[in-house]
Amino acid sequence: MNNLPGGLTGAVDRRAFLKTMSAAGLGVALGAGPLRAATAPAARKRYAIIGLGSRAQMYHDAIERDYREHAELVALCDLNPGRIKVAQRRSGANGAPVPRGYLHTDFDAMLREAKPDMLVVTTVDATHDDYIVRALDAGVDVVTEKPMTTDPEKCQRILDACARTGRHVRVLFNYRYTPPRTQVKDLLMSGAIGEVRSVDFHWLLNTHHGADYFRRWHGEKKNSGGLMIHKSTHHFDLVNWWLGAVPVTVHATGKREFYTPEMARRYGLQSHHERCHTCPEQEKCGFFFSLAQNPKLKELYLEQESHDGYFRDQCVFHPRIDIEDTMNVLVGYDDGVTLTYSLNAFNAWEGYQIAFNGTKGRIEHSIVEKIYVNGTDTEQGGIAEGGVRTRVIPLRGAAREIEPWVGTGGHGGGDKLMLDDLFLPRPAPDKYLRAADERAGAQSILIGAAANLCFKHGQPVQVQSLVRGLGRPAYAPMPDRTGPLPMPEKRNA
Ligand SMILES: NC(=O)c1ccc[n+]([C@@H]2O[C@H](COP(=O)([O-])OP(=O)(O)OC[C@H]3O[C@@H](n4cnc5c(N)ncnc54)[C@H](O)[C@@H]3O)[C@@H](O)[C@H]2O)c1
Structure with a gap:
């Protein structure tokens, strides 16, 4: 039942954990580095993973390799017994003890028997809510892949479970951690363009990665909520977090133009x-x-x-597909900002262009991504050579090219930084507040859910009316929106 090193029991392990935690707390209070070094090593956190497809592999390896001093994998769960076996072989290859595998029908038994401290949810999007809620109710902390869930009803179940149990869900928004995107947040926080008043954001998916959504379970809304949820949750979260604002109204149109019989x-x-x-x-x-x-x-x-019976190579032109490939969205925020956003899934290149229009100038930022296909050796969200451009253009004067912050690994280095923030027992303080909880998870998917409603009914949607009891996410302080502004110098034409 337990895979602790040296034959320790779970009880001994937990006592060591409490002892270390109280000493560490003291160390923080006293600001005493040497005291920390003198404490016993912290007990490893026990993780279980549900959903053992391609995305789970990053967490699996992180727990058993890069963060093995702090983490151990105690159980694996999936509906497919074959993929459970593949994951168990992965543990063997990692040189780690092989965790017990559970079928999804034994999920509650897994929580009881394996006693994870934390559940990692990497199943098909529409099934996240069920496992999140059951884990929270069983007293287990949860981290979930994006999107947190796929519709307002499921979102409400998660918010209610958080309120009922007093726990938060960690939502893994790796895009926030990609260095050049964090850099944009830094520029906005520094007031480089004053207060943002509007944003133009256009995301393109090519016919490699973009087409792949139409081959897999993602091609049906009942599984993914469509690209407005599955994909755009990343983008809407970025804008929410970049602005430090909450969406209020959504107008949208969506259609499928390309992936058709x-x-x-x-x-x-x-x-x-x-x-x-x-x-x-x-x-x-x-x-x-x-x-x-x-x-x-x-x-x-x-x-x-x-x-x-799941085929990962379904025809991209099949009539079973009911998600859109061409979407245009207009979002109004609580601070008066308007966002114009588009997503196109059959494009000549992959990446995005965004412009922030502020009271002191404009930031233009774009990223071109490398070709990537999920589950292959291509790099997830990898940035093409020279593919980042960021410039600050003041209302008067010349544009300033910004040397991009760089990182390595998946999503331009974002995955590694996110994993540090997730798995290190004392992650570095983060002035950008990149770690997201269920409030940010909800605020991003609700824009997509509102857009899906607009596609159906053609009417604007009030985002905050889609659920009850949704709080404002924790955002880093942004520039003052009411104080005096420096007058631009006179420039008569
Ligand atoms: N943040 C990112 O950059 C990123 C990248 C890829 C995937 N993801 C997310 O990770 C999750 C998994 O995606 P993936 O690409 O690994 O998909 P996948 O199809 O490779 O894997 C999904 C796994 O979940 C299992 N599963 C499906 N329904 C289940 C259920 N009801 N109970 C238990 N297991 C179930 C499947 O058998 C499969 O093993 C999705 O939510 C996706 O949005 C995030």
Whole structure:
């Protein structure tokens, strides 16, 4: 039942933990570095992971490799017994004790028996809420991948569970940690362009990564909430956090233009087919995707199909798809800022352009990403060579090019910084307040949920009316919005 080193029991381990925590607390209060060094090593935090697909692997390896002094993996859970076995082999390869595997139907038993301190949720988006709520009610802390959930009703269940249990859910918004995005936050906080009054933000997905959403479970709203939830939760969260503001109104339109049976015909295919693996038109199709040729995809998905019938290579032109690929959104914020946002999923390049219009000038910022496909060896959210541009343009005078902050690894280095913040027992203080909880998780998905309602009914939506009892997320202080402004120098034309 427990995998503690040296045959320690859970009880001994917890006593050591409490002792260390009180000593560490004293160390902080006294500001005494040497006292910290003299304390016994903190007990390792016990983690369980539910959802053992491609994203889980980063957390799995982090717990068993980079952060093994502070963390241990005590249980693995999934609906697919094949993927549980793949994950157990991963622990073996990491040189770690092999955690017990549980089917999703034994989730509550897993919490009782493995006694995790923290559950990592990396399942299909629409199932997050169920595991979050059950873990909170069982007294287990939760970190969840984005999106926190997929609709207002599920969001309400999570908010109610947090209120009922007095616990918070950590939502893993890795984009906040990508160094050049943190740098934009730093510029905005420093008042480089005064107060922001409006934002123009355009995100492009190419026909590699973008098309891949239409091949997987993401292509159906019942699983992902559509790209307004699944993908844009990152982007809406970035804007909420960059501005330190809360969304109030949403107008939106959305449509599917490209990933349609009609487009398959226009490309000269006879028809859409069920999936690539058995497709008779593999040779002709530029969207053909081979699971068999990639050992990782083969092991994780193709070889596990017999257990759950899930195909990770469904036809991108299939009529089962009900998510949009072309979306335009207008968001009004509580501080008067307006955001114009678009997302397009069949583009020539991947990345984004954003402009913040402020009382003292404008920030223009863009990132071009490398080609990436989930579950392969390509780098998640990797930034292309020279792909970051940030400039500050004052109301008067020349634009200033900003040397970008850099990082390494997934999402431009953001994943590593987020993992430090998550797994280190005493992470460095963060003046940008990048660690997000359920309030930020909700504020971002509710913009997407409101946009989905607009797509259906064509009417603007009041975001805060979608749920009850949602507090304001903790944001770092932003420039004063009411004080005197320096008069720009006279420039007669
Ligand atoms: N932050 C990021 O950059 C990022 C990147 C990729 C994925 N994600 C998120 O991570 C999560 C997982 O995505 P993925 O790409 O690993 O998907 P995936 O399809 O590779 O894996 C999902 C796993 O969940 C399991 N599962 C599905 N329904 C379940 C249920 N009801 N109970 C238990 N297990 C269930 C599946 O069997 C599978 O093993 C998603 O929420 C996604 O949005 C985040």
